Amino acid sequence: MKYIRVLFAVAFVFTVCSAFSLKKGKGDKEKVVYAFGVAASFNDTVVYFTDIQVLDSVKLNKSGFLPKRDLYSYQLKNYLEYDLKSADYTCMIYFSENKNKLTKEVTTLKSKYKKNKSIVLIPIDTDAFRFKKPEE
Numbered sequence: 001m002k003y004i005r006v007l008f009a010v011a012f013v014f015t016v017c018s019a020f021s022l023k024k025g026k027g028d029k030e031k032v033v034y035a036f037g038v039a040a041s042f043n044d045t046v047v048y049f050t051d052i053q054v055l056d057s058v059k060l061n062k063s064g065f066l067p068k069r070d071l072y073s074y075q076l077k078n079y080l081e082y083d084l085k086s087a088d089y090t091c092m093i094y095f096s097e098n099k100n101k102l103t104k105e106v107t108t109l110k111s112k113y114k115k116n117k118s119i120v121l122i123p124i125d126t127d128a129f130r131f132k133k134p135e136e
Contacts, residue, residue, distance in 0.1 A: 030059070031059070031060075031097045032054055033055045033058045033066065033096070033097055034052050034053065034055070034095065034098075034099050034102050035052070035053055035055050035066070035072065035093055035094065035095040035096075035102075035131060036050050036051065036052045036053065036093070036094055036102065036106060037050040037072070037073070037076040037091060037092065037093050037094075037124075037131070038050075038091070038092045038093075038094070038109060039076055039080055039086075039089040039090065039091045039092075040089065040090055040092075041086075041088050041089045041090065042088075043088055044086075044088075045119050045120055046086070046120050046122055047119055047122070048080065048089070048124050049106070049110070049121060049123050049124065050123075050124045050129060051123070051124070051125075051126045052103065052106065053126060053131055055095070055131055055133065056133050057133060058133060060095075060097065066095045068134045072093045072131050073091040073092060073093050074091070075131060075132065075134075076131075077091045079124075079128075079129045083128075094106075094109075
């Protein structure tokens with residue numbers, strides 16, 4: 001009888017431990033996050049666009065938002081101010097785990113800007129500017 005209790009205890013512990021180790025499933029799989037940036041100014045007719053880029057080792061939070069997304073916008077703003085000497089731009093970042101969805105967003109945004117003939121769209125090359133993961 002004593003051996004049966006020990007056997008049950010070992011089986012119970014094994015079952016509980018294996019249940020927690022098997023908890024990782026499809027949802028915990030690391031997904032790639034894509035992003036692009038847009039910079040526009042109310043004082044200028046130039047609008048800057050970055051290419052769609054893969055953000056290094058970034059994971060969206062439970063709400064589906066990019067952590068520290070404001071710091072990514074500041075990276076683009078600093079690049080424009082210090083490297084391109086273009087001040088007073090409002091920078092925005094668009095992100096998604098679905099690259100096709102983001103490509104459609106780029107197309108839609110560019111077509112809205114192209115409707116105004118006075119606006120000039122300038123692409124920012126990936127070699128010149130790349131988003132970096134903010135330090136924690």
